[in-house]
Amino acid sequence: xxxxxxxxxxxxxxxxxxxxxxxxxxxxxxxxxxxxxxxxxxxxxxxxxxxxxxxxxxxxxxxxxxxxxxxxxxxxxxxxxxxxxxxxxxxxxxxxxxxxxxxxxxxx
Numbered sequence: 001x002x003x004x005x006x007x008x009x010x011x012x013x014x015x016x017x018x019x020x021x022x023x024x025x026x027x028x029x030x031x032x033x034x035x036x037x038x039x040x041x042x043x044x045x046x047x048x049x050x051x052x053x054x055x056x057x058x059x060x061x062x063x064x065x066x067x068x069x070x071x072x073x074x075x076x077x078x079x080x081x082x083x084x085x086x087x088x089x090x091x092x093x094x095x096x097x098x099x100x101x102x103x104x105x106x107x108x
Contacts (some may be wrong), residue, residue: 023062026078027069037062038102040073040095042083048091050098059083068106070099 021034039051041058051060061082063073073079074095080087087095 025064025069026061026082027063027072027076028066030064032064034062037064040079040083042085046085048079048083048085048087048095050095065103066106067099067103070095070103074099 022031023034023037024031025037039054039060039062040048041051041056041060042048043058061079063069074092
């Protein structure tokens with residue numbers, strides 16, 4: 001025996017950390033975890049709706065939870081561009097109402 005140990009083991013590593021999916025707000029262009037944003041989806045029936053689960057079928061766009069970002073996305077053409085659809089006035093008003101009821105006014 002020469003004293004060389006050929007069965008040397010590496011120390012065990014812990015479990016691999018889970019990958020957190022990142023998304024980008026269409027209004028402010030900031031990146032954050034998917035759960036930090038609200039998904040707006042264009043359904044296969046071509047209607048635009050808020051998707052609180054983040055799992056509905058259709059093309060989605062993400063908006064952060066600041067009312068300023070919702071106003072920019074709704075008033076501009078950001079939602080139209082991201083969802084590749086022309087959003088009608090009634091749907092825009094429904095999205096504005098969702099933002100008013102779910103997110104506090106931004107502090108200046």
